[in-house]
Amino acid sequence: MIRRAAVAASVVAVIACQVAASRTPQALTQPPPVAREFRGVWVTPLEDAGMRDWPSAPGLSPDSQRAELRALLDRAQAIGLNAILLHVRIAGDAMYPTRFAPWSAYLTGKSGQAPKPAYDPLAYAVAEAHARGMQLHAWFNPFRAVYPGGTHGAVAASHVTRKHPSWIRHYGRQSWIDPGIPEARAMVLATIMDVVRRYDIDGVHLDDYFYPYQETHIVTERLHGRRVHVRRVIEFPDDASWKRYGKRRGFTSRSDWRRANIDDFVHALYDSVKHAKPAVAVGISPFGIWRPGSPPGVSGLDAYAELFADSRTWLAHGWVDYLAPQLYWPIDGAEHRFTALDAWWHAQNPLGRHVWPGLYTSLAVNGSDGWDAQEIPAQIESLRAASREANDAPGHVHFRMAALMQRNGAEGSLLADGVYAEPAIPPAYPWLGATPPATPTFRRLTAGDLDVALAPGGAASVRFWLIQARDGSGRWVSWVRGRADNTLSASEMPSGWEHPSEVAVTAIGATGMASAPLLFAP
Numbered sequence: 057m058i059r060r061a062a063v064a065a066s067v068v069a070v071i072a073c074q075v076a077a078s079r080t081p082q083a084l085t086q087p088p089p090v091a092r093e094f095r096g097v098w099v100t101p102l103e104d105a106g107m108r109d110w111p112s113a114p115g116l117s118p119d120s121q122r123a124e125l126r127a128l129l130d131r132a133q134a135i136g137l138n139a140i141l142l143h144v145r146i147a148g149d150a151m152y153p154t155r156f157a158p159w160s161a162y163l164t165g166k167s168g169q170a171p172k173p174a175y176d177p178l179a180y181a182v183a184e185a186h187a188r189g190m191q192l193h194a195w196f197n198p199f200r201a202v203y204p205g206g207t208h209g210a211v212a213a214s215h216v217t218r219k220h221p222s223w224i225r226h227y228g229r230q231s232w233i234d235p236g237i238p239e240a241r242a243m244v245l246a247t248i249m250d251v252v253r254r255y256d257i258d259g260v261h262l263d264d265y266f267y268p269y270q271e272t273h274i275v276t277e278r279l280h281g282r283r284v285h286v287r288r289v290i291e292f293p294d295d296a297s298w299k300r301y302g303k304r305r306g307f308t309s310r311s312d313w314r315r316a317n318i319d320d321f322v323h324a325l326y327d328s329v330k331h332a333k334p335a336v337a338v339g340i341s342p343f344g345i346w347r348p349g350s351p352p353g354v355s356g357l358d359a360y361a362e363l364f365a366d367s368r369t370w371l372a373h374g375w376v377d378y379l380a381p382q383l384y385w386p387i388d389g390a391e392h393r394f395t396a397l398d399a400w401w402h403a404q405n406p407l408g409r410h411v412w413p414g415l416y417t418s419l420a421v422n423g424s425d426g427w428d429a430q431e432i433p434a435q436i437e438s439l440r441a442a443s444r445e446a447n448d449a450p451g452h453v454h455f456r457m458a459a460l461m462q463r464n465g466a467e468g469s470l471l472a473d474g475v476y477a478e479p480a481i482p483p484a485y486p487w488l489g490a491t492p493p494a495t496p497t498f499r500r501l502t503a504g505d506l507d508v509a510l511a512p513g514g515a516a517s518v519r520f521w522l523i524q525a526r527d528g529s530g531r532w533v534s535w536v537r538g539r540a541d542n543t544l545s546a547s548e549m550p551s552g553w554e555h556p557s558e559v560a561v562t563a564i565g566a567t568g569m570a571s572a573p574l575l576f577a578p
Contacts, residue, residue, distance in 0.1 A: 084575040087524040087560040090534050093440075093480040094378070094412045094451025097132060097460065098195065100143035101151075101162040102203070105422055107458035110142075115165030118175050125177075129184050131461055135468040136476030138536070139191040141261050141453060142181055144251065147203040148216040148233070152178035152255075156247040158212035168212025182256050189520055189536025191482055193259035193339065194251050198244045198321070200265055202231035216243070225293050228271030235267060235317045236297035245324055252332050258519075259337035260329055264382060266318045267292060267364045314364035326375040335488055335517075335566035341380035341414050341453065342367035344397050351400040354391050368404050371411075377485050378410035380453050384419075386431055387438060395438060402446040410483060412451030413439060418459035421467050429467055436475045449483030479534050481522060484568030492569040493518050496561050498544075498576060506549070506578035510542045510561055513571065520564040524573070525549060525556035536564070546578075 099109040110128050111121050132140065144151045149160035149167065153176055158168035163177065171177070178194070185192040201217050201224055211217055217224050217231060223240040225232045233240050248260060271290045294314075302313035326338050343359040346368045359365045371379050381401050385393040401411050415435055419427045436452060443450035454460065460468035494514030501507045512518045523544065524534045533553050544561070546554045556578060563571040 084558050084560075084577060085526060085530075086575075087526070087534075087562075087573055088532055090522060090524075091478055091480040092449055092483040094139060094410065094449070094453075094482045095137045095476065095480060096139035096141055096191075096193070096380075096412065096451070096453035097137050097457045098141045098143070098414075098453060098455050099128065099457045100146070100195070101160075102143070102146065104456070105418055105424075107418055107456060107462065109457040111163060114162050118171045118173060121163070121171070121177065122175075122180060125181060126184060128457060128461070129188055129190070131465065131468065132457065133188045133190060135460055135465075135472045136479065137190065137454075138480060138482055139193060139258070139453075140181070140185050140457075141193045141195045141259075142178070143195045143197075144178055145196040145198075145247065147197060147200045147231075148211070150247075152176055152251070154247070154250055156243070156250055157216070158214045161209065161211075166209060168214060178251070178255055186256070186520075186538035187541060189538060191258035193261040193337070194248075194255070194257045195261040195263065196248055197265050198248070198262060199233040199235050199240075199267075200230070201233050204229040227268055227292055228290050230268050230271070232268055232292075234294050234297050235321065236294050236301055236314065238301065241317065241321050241324075245321065245328060248325065249328050249332060252329055252336055257336060259339055259377075260325070262325075262340045264341060264343045264359070264363065264365065266321075267314060267362075270362050311361060311364065315360070315366050318364055319366060319369060322370050322375050323373070330488075335485075337377040337485060337488070338375075339378040339380060339412075340367065340370065340376050341382055344381045344383045344385075344393070344413070346404075351396050354393055354396055354400075356393070371401075371404055371409060372406055374407040374409060374487075376409060377488065378412050378451070380412050380414045382414040382416075382455075383435075384414070384416035384455075386425075386427055387434055394435065395442070398439060398442050399446075402442060402448060405446075405448070407487075408448070409487075410449055410451060410485075412453060414453045414455055417454040417467065418456055421459040421462055429470055432467065433470065433475045436471075451483065479536070481520070481536060481564065482568055484570070486567065486569065489565070489567040490569060491516060491565075493563040493565045493571040495572045496521070496563045496574045498561070498574060501543070501545075506544065506546045506554075506556065506559070508544050508576075510544060510574075512563060513574075517566045518563045519566050519568075522562040522564055522570070524560040524562075525553050526558040526560075527553060528557050 101111055110125055150157040151160050151163050159170050161167045182192045223233050223237050225234045272287045298310050307313035329336050329338050342365050345356045347358055347360045348355045370376050383394050383397055387394050417432050420431045439452055440450045493516040496513050497511050498508045518539045520536050522536050524532055526532050533550055558577050560573040560575050562573045
């Protein structure tokens with residue numbers, strides 16, 4: 057009897073092993089790879105060509121603001137975008153609660169006035185973007201103090217122009233925090249680091265405003281005995297800081313000193329972010345031309361000499377994780393700037409950081425300057441080809457989200473049905489951490505059904521789940537969701553995929569590295 061029972065038990069064990077083997081990952085189908093491409097979009101309350109992104113107007117109720125943001129994110133997800141670059145500091149203000157700056161008038165209608173009832177717009181935006189499988193990068197204008205013509209009344213007592221008036225330089229129509237004052241740079245850096253430490257953002261983003269774009273005025277001069285009106289550049293009024301800090305540091309050129317101020321700030325920002333949260337990306341979107349003549353044949357504004365932004369140095373030294381030069385010209389435009397500059401920027405990248413150009417999508421939507429709706433898809437295809445040639449991860453950023461929602465969303469639909477027909481997840485930053493997460497695990501909540509709970513397979517942090525499902529005919533569908541959404545059931549599947557034959561779940565880590573997939577059959 058004992059031997060017979062042992063034999064029976066061994067037979068059961070063999071059958072059990074065979075059944076288990078039929079359901080092990082080795083017996084299931086490996087899912088197809090999902091493309092890696094950064095598909096970002098700038099989101100700002102500032103108006104441009106009649107467009108606003110979010111909020112659509114100052115002073116909306118918090119419920120209206122949240123509803124608008126959800127609709128915007130839903131549309132971005134439907135188009136195929138995977139990163140939101142949200143404007144959180146426009147001009148010495150904040151779209152979130154902080155002791156470093158007053159509430160933005162672009163949010164509440166009055167500088168320093170908090171939303172009522174209270175809520176945290178940035179925390180809400182981060183959570184909602186992540187739930188949809190999209191990154192959220194916090195976008196800052198570091199040194200602009202007041203946006204020309206857009207203050208919505210007097211600024212609050214806590215605004216930098218009132219707390220530190222000695223730091224402020226009035227320049228034409230603009231008010232600027234002087235980057236030449238070390239204490240001012242330190243305050244701006246502390247403002248950004250406050251967000252890095254308190255919020256679960258994926259990136260810190262700066263645009264092209266460091267020193268201001270030059271302004272001019274008309275002066276009357278005598279020429280050959282006659283009075284003539286001449287347009288002259290207004291000099292940025294930083295004499296006091298130049299004498300106190302520039303000359304004392306041994307600089308003989310004010311231009312070199314100004315560039316050094318911005319270099320110091322960018323370098324300090326990068327080091328500070330990496331010390332606090334190494335996986336948070338640092339990105340900057342400079343003017344597309346570093347210097348006229350680079351590359352040969354390209355002319356235009358000299359950002360190196362006018363904005364004192366030596367963006368080539370930042371890229372070469374690895375003080376950014378991605379650079380998004382604003383290539384705001386059509387492919388077939390003058391001097392072929394779009395393709396020439398894209399190739400040039402890729403060639404200035406010895407450390408292999410990401411180069412993801414900015415696209416002027418709103419011009420294509422408005423039909424301005426001869427642009428048409430097909431220009432942006434053509435630019436994206438051009439960037440992809442150049443990235444393949446340079447062996448770089450592709451990517452781009454649209455200016456702006458409203459452009460993809462205007463005219464019944466025609467431009468967004470054109471992208472969704474064309475160049476974004478296949479999903480993509482943002483490229484990884486292996487220099488920020490190359491160890492991928494472990495293969496995730498799962499626990500069945502209901503026997504014999506697609507009703508499971510997901511969990512990380514190890515200690516490495518997980519940012520997103522990449523979920524892929526296969527039907528009986530062999531077709532796959534892929535989508536991304538946030539780490540917090542850790543259950544998977546038939547009711548959550550895309551329409552027509554409620555009963556997949558196989559499922560694959562890949563963990564995407566904080567630096568974008570991917571685990572081996574978990575494979576199972578429902």
